[in-house]
Amino acid sequence: MYIRQNQKNLTRAQKKRFTAAMIELKRNGTYDAFVRTHDKYFVPDRDRKLRVGHMSPSFFPWHRRYLLEFERQLQTVDPGVSIPYWDWTTDNSPASSLWAEDFLGGTGRASDRQVMTGPFAYGTGNWTVTVGITEAAFLTRNLGRPQNPISLPTPAELQWAIDDPLYDSSPWDSTAGRGGFRNKLEGWAAPKSEKWRNHNKVHQWIGGHMTGGTAPNDPAFWLHHAFVDLLWDRWQQRHPASGYLPAAPLALGDLQRGRVIALDEPMPPWDVTPREMLGHQGIYRYE
Template sequence: MYTRKNQRNLTGAEKKRFVGAVLELKRRGTYEEFVRLHSRYYVSDAEGGVRAGHMAPSFLPWHRRYLLDFERELRKIDATVTIPYWDWTTDNTPAAALWRDDFLGGTGRERDQQVMTGPFAYSAGNWTIKGGVTDDRFLTRDLGRPSSPIALPSKAELATAMNEKVYDAAPWDSTATSGFRNRLEGWTSGGSERWRNHNRVHRWIGGAMLGAASPNDPAFWLHHAFVDLLWDRWQQKHPKATYLPRKKLPAGDPQSGRAISLEEPLPPWNVKPSTLLDHRTIYRYAT
């Protein structure tokens, strides 16, 4: 078993090792495979077919397996590396340590949002965006969206999700008005607070993090490691709660064949959510 640490507690050497492993995955072309996979399984309510990665109960187990696969690739390069997590309720400004030049680099320049600092800057020569998802070949960010400012989620806002007593609820999509999964994923019907929790973080970073190809920004992994940690904490807070729906939805349900129940296979791995409810034999989170 290994440990995922809070990014603010990483030593300089640990930051360097993480960055080095990510850059090596990029050099090998493996990184793009993860970007394509996430794009493939970003299926919205309005689209047909199975919704595995987002806007569905399987949002959390799907991303847990996705992060595990990525982490395994990193650890093949350097066995000391794990994915650090970013507590965005605490390190909640562009001045936070993760945006410094020795780690993820900072925000983008005003005219085109191109990241100019840190190891993932296009000018550093090691981070070219590929795959044809956007026209930009460089990483983009717009931390805090200065032209129309937004704030990262607060501890109080996150508590609205953590206090939910059930995992998810019908209609098992982005319109669910209760349940931990959608409160944490952060879909709402609109208004000034349309984006909550997980979704708000993507909006706050902006640039490459706004679309289905959001893993093009390495900040994605730190963000989702924290989301994964929050699922673990929610389970500890509500020990009698379980993944829902437990049973395959009947044929007459509008979400039948779209929302994945506890014992149905998650694509593309053909593993069940029930096998991903507990990570403690593989890794733990340092507080």
């Protein structure tokens, strides 16, 4: 059992160990394989294919397994490393410790959004983007999107999602009609005046590489998703009688049959089911 800590509580030494393990996975090719996996399973509603990672009920269990697989690789480099989480409702500015030079580095420069500070700056020679290089070979960010400002989700926006006792609802995609925690936290469900909320809004606030299927090119991805994973825990504790939906495979004739994962159906690429990912007791805990 190991601990995932709030990033704001990490010591300088812990930050250095985490970033060093990331850089080693980048050097040996493991990191970019994870970016390719995320991109492969970034399937939008309009595609007729299976949606397992996004815009679907398996958003939470799929990313839990994805983070676990990545964390295990980090621990082959340094057994004392785990993925920290970033609470974006409180550490909500470009001046937060997350973006310091000794951790993830800051926003991109105005001319081309290139990240110029920290261990993942292109200039260090340790972080060349090779997956989805239509954008750039250097890591890009645009924290807060100053030219068209956007703010990080507020505690109230987050609570709006956690208060919903329904896990998910038909048609099990970004338009899920009757609401549900999954769509509200993933962030497609939003009031008419807004385009995104919660998880999606964070990706947009960071900008650059974080806005597409190859978002894990930015190491901030892992800290963001560790917090999303923690929030799934909070929702489960708040609604102990509510479970993963759909519980059973969708009926013949349902347009979403074969496109979303039910509780006991295997999630590619690992063939583990959502049921197997409903908890993480005995593996890690949050503090």
